[in-house]
Every structure is written in structure tokens, then in C-alpha cells.
Amino acid sequence: MSNRRFQILFPAIFLTVLAGCGNNSPNHDAAAAKEASVPAAAHHTHWSYEGDTSPEHWAELDQLFTTCSTGSAQSPVNILHDKVKEDERLSPVKVEYSPSPVSIINNGHTIQVNISSKDNKLTVEGKTYLLQQFHFHLPSEHEVDGKHAEMELHLVHKSEDGSLAVLGVLIHSGSENTVLNKLWSALPAEESAEAIVVDGSFDPAGLLPADLHSFRYQGSLTTPPCTEGVQWIVLENPVTWSAEQIAKFAAIFPHDNRPVQPLGSREIGSDE
Template structure:
């Protein structure tokens, strides 16, 4: 059994509670993921990691033996997406998103701002496989690059299938008009790390954080935060959404940057649906 698979079996349950945090973010800390969007300490015994200094991404694998995949993995995320090398795949259909207004709670896990779902009524379906939304979180600037360029921010919706597989729906964010729905979250935005979730009044509509066009880039990757577990299905939406400069600045005031550098694509292919 491979190291990443053993790690996945051992760490998965805790990660979901903590990656619902980062997907590169832990569950409680962010891409990420139940095997990790954000995004994340996975347990009380997990080594401290960060995005700067001696605990920054280039040192993650040195901090804890559980993080070895961060340096030895061959299918790591995020990546740069060179559009001229993307393979148009006629057999792929756009991701089917079924989100409904839901009760949510927000927290600052020390790595990102994570929003946890209070129901299991939200899902995506790709190629006949259904994944339930667990949490979503944010990165600044974007973790993925398109043609070697970062977007201002990136949003990771972290999903898990009944079999325990992870799928992250990524939305790139650029400066532009204000997103009114986001204001519901930002009105209770925790500026400091907190262990207790803050309930967001009313229901929150995740659909309003998505672009109208759901065509996407697809590839196999990993969590973008320790333990960098592989086997994650990535769906990076081609079309960005806009937030106001003030909304982006509000996040930047808390996390000036919380993005892992792009990783080597290697022999992997990037496909797009038609």
C-alpha cells in the first residue's frame, strides 16, 4: 500500500473536520480537505506549519513525518495551467452544482478563513460521481496560476464522496464589483484565530460565489496544505468571479498571503470539458 494511501486512511477522519478548512487549507484551517482546501492542523499532535519563514511550504516535509508527501509526492497541487497545453476532452461534461441556501458558520483557523456547512444538502456531480460539500475557504493570492499569472484570490469548495474521495471546486477571484452575498460572511469576519465557530445569521447561498459559466480545467492533484495528501480531483473553473477591492483588502488585512507555490505538473494531463 502506498504511503499516501496509508496516510489517507489514517488521517482522513480528522482531516475532514479540519480541512474543512483549507485545501490547501485544513478543515479547520482551510483547500482543504478532508484529507488535509483549504487548509491545517489535523490533530493536536501535528506540527505547526505556516506560509513564512522556517515553517513555510519549502520546509513542510521537514516539520513532521506525516508531511513527507509535500516533498516526495508526484501529483501535488496547486499547479500552473498553461491554456495552450490543456486537452479539450469531448467526453467530459461541465460540473453539475447543486447548492442551496444553507446555514453556515465561519472561523479563522490560523491559516485561512473557513466556512463550515451545517447541513449535507449541497453537492457536485462530475462524470457520474457525487461529492458532498464539507466546507469552503479562501487563499490570497490564488494558488493556481493560469498562463503563469495569479488571480487576486481563490476560493476552494471542498467536497467528499461516500467512498471518502475528495474533490475541490476552485473559483478564481479578481477585483471588480462587490459581491453582495459575501458581505454576509465578511460582516462577522474573525480577524484573529478562533476555536469556536461564529454562526452567520440566516442562510448563505453558495451559488452566488460562482460564475454563471461552469466550464472547468480538470486534473488529479493533492491537498495544498499539509499533509499534502494526493488523490484529490481538482475542478478549476475557467471563468473568474469579481469581488470589490474593499472585500479583497478585508481578507488581506488578516492573511497578507496564504498560498502554496505552484508545483511541478510532471506527466499529468490537464483536461477541460466542452
């Protein structure tokens, strides 16, 4: 790992969650699908996964977070196989990742890996999104037939018009992911405003399963401000990490997942 460090000037809500989702995610106007800045007040609003600042209280913490309780298309959700709609109109997701310079940071909510290259693309239904960052949740945020995976990876992408697409990968305990070791060797145990530059390059494709069949639905960021209008692609096939690799993350974040949200009238499609 390089000894070089650089200061990342990021708000507490910068592209995470998902986005996804994600922790440190920007606020986007879902209706207009345009990128919008988050007012400074939200940058300093403390939220967490425990106690009085846990998910059930997020909407009470800041007026910018009200969508966390009033939204009708929130994420994550429980994916029920018997209710998934196989949609032949959905084309397979196309992922074009390549080795890229990355930096890794503990932002207080998760471990996030920032991508500085613009060569990593995700194409969904003819629309292309660029990979911004990826981060992790323990246990998984999405459930499948009511069950969590040990962890979940969220790869957060943004299109030219500012809309978001998050690729979710479920992680089960099993064989070691040797590609991950390059990141885990630099794993920052303490929260910091500084990101550690990882030596060389890292290929995000090494974190994906070979089969990219997916579930699709419209949802939201899984962290405040819980903005809706996010395209979710949750891969049907999980990947495996060793128990030791999962434990190393759990030692820093024993749990950092939002509970599943009501699906409501939304449908989950499958590209099979």
C-alpha cells in the same frame, strides 16, 4: 450576526485545502480512497506560509507531511492554456447548492466557512460529493498562464467513499459581490477555536460564476499533509470582488498560498 457561538472540536488538520486543499484538512488514503484519521501528533505540528515553517519546509516539520516534498501529483499547478487538453468525454460539472446554515472561523491559516447542511452537492463524471466547507487563499494558489488572480476560493467536497473533490474559483478585483457581504460582516480577525454562527442561511451558489466550464486534473491538498488523490475542478471563468472586499481579507491574511508545483506527466483536461 447572532451572538450564539459554539465550540468546534476540530483538529488542526480538518477538511480544508483543499483542502484543498485546504487548511485543516483530514488525511485521506488516496490509493484506497478511504477516509483515515490523522494521528494526534500531526494535530499539533505548526506550519505556516512564512519563515522556517513555510511551504518549502513543510515536509521537514512532521513525518506525516513528507508527501509535501515526495509526492508526484501535488497542487496547485500552473494551468497553461496551450497545453490544456479539450476532452469531449468530460461532462459538465453539476453544482446543486442551496441556502444553508453556516458558521465562519479564523483557523490561523485562512477564513473557513463550515456547512452544516447535506443538501449541497457537486457531481463530476457521475460521482457525487457533498460540500463540507469553503475557504480562501490570497493570492490565488493556481496560476493561469503563469499569472495569479488576486484570490482563490476553494469549495471542499467529500464523497461517500471519503474521496475529495475541490472546486476552485479564481477571484479578480472588480465589482462588488453583494452575496459575500453576509459573511464578511462576521469576518473574524483573530484566530479562534470557536466558529461564529451566521444568522439565517447562506447560499454558496452566490460565490460562483454563471459559466461553470472547468479545468480538471488529479492533485493534492494544498496544505499539510498534502495528501494526493484529490479531484480538482478549477473553473475557467473568474468572479469579481470589490477591492475593499479583497482588502478586508488581506488585512487578516496578507498571503496564504502555496507556490505552484510541478505538473509532471499529468494532463489538465477541459470540459469544453
